[in-house]
């Protein structure tokens with residue numbers, strides 16, 4: 001088997017949080033928290049997730065714009081192919097251990113393209129010089145040769161050689177992104193990391209740039225790590241995709257497989273958010289509510305459990321799944337003191353006369369998508385009791401009451417990876433249950 005061009009293993013980037021006059025570290029933002037994947041030669045791997053999932057931090061740690069906290073990034077390009085591990089287990093191609101000289105060499109072979117093409121150019125430098133600058137930095141002193149290389153590249157990205165002497169403000173956003181691609185290609189790299197390269201562009205221009213990236217990849221035999229929050233963009237350009245949530249990869253696999261047979265509820269939710277021209281298709285769609293929690297204090301167990309539509313019910317409980325999600329949300333909001341009963345009372349009163357307690361309770365149920373009765377009498381009783389306490393101004397006890405019974409295994413156990421089809425893995429407790437339920441041929 002040929003070796004991957006890039007191997008990332010258990011990569012972490014934690015930003016220390018400091019406070020006080022002594023600037024003591026009081027915690028850490030675990031922006032990237034142990035991600036692993038490979039990228040083969042000529043392959044495009046997508047990294048997808050909502051804003052704040054850690055995609056950009058992963059990119060800058062891989063390319064060593066930032067020092068990772070731990071983990072390994074093995075880059076087998078730049079003539080470093082075929083290297084084997086040292087007797088002490090370290091790898092000679094581990095970027096995280098590179099010397100300054102090796103890092104300079106690495107930067108020839110691995111380039112980055114950023115989201116905003118406008119801010120990545122010096123307005124006072126002609127685009128030809130901006131593209132050719134890297135050649136100069138890397139020792140090409142012949143000005144004519146540099147110019148010939150850059151003019152050729154400008155043509156290959158769909159501009160013209162005569163654009164060499166023009167300035168960034170003379171170009172549109174899409175054209176600037178073409179120039180950024182020319183600049184990334186000028187040192188003939190093996191790997192390009194593109195961080196949301198089309199999200200700042202109009203949709204019509206996005207398609208042109210994606211198609212250009214696709215063509216350049218074939219022409220230059222590039223490997224790509226393509227970062228996007230947009231699943232439809234990922235589908236157009238990637239061979240495989242890694243889905244990232246709160247610093248972790250929750251699912252990885254071939255694009256077609258992930259789109260037709262997603263396994264992780266987070267992937268399902270991201271896919272469900274793709275706009276479709278058919279209005280009926282969104283019926284029954286999964287709404288991803290709220291935002292990604294802070295990486296300074298990620299949820300225990302499965303990090304997605306606080307937003308998951310498939311969050312598991314404990315043994316002995318079997319209620320409507322929407323009711324279950326609502327109960328967990330209600331429990332959390334009561335525990336964080338975020339339910340303002342007086343405000344709810346006022347809201348209900350606004351639509352008529354002074355509301356009764358049961359009207360206020362009904363409104364709270366509605367806000368949390370909890371049905372009129374839960375089909376588990378014991379749980380219904382617990383909820384009613386908790387609501388009574390809440391309306392009696394005893395939120396603390398209401399929270400405790402609910403917390404005793406409304407619990408999920410997803411908050412207790414960190415899911416491990418489950419393999420599905422070849423090269424397709426996800427990390428969700430639901431799959432672990434299913435895997436253990438499947439008959440093991442060895443038991444026969």
Ligand SMILES: Nc1ncnc2c1ncn2[C@@H]1O[C@H](COP(=O)(O)OP(=O)(O)OP(=O)(O)O)[C@@H](O)[C@H]1O
Nearest residue numbers: 015029031050051052053054055056057058294295
């Ligand atoms: N220098 C920093 N110090 C502390 N926290 C940081 C730092 N940089 C990023 N973070 C946090 O790390 C998390 C991941 O950020 P990151 O920018 O990598 O996410 P992202 O998925 O790329 O999102 P976006 O698309 O919005 O950039 C966020 O919660 C962010 O606030």
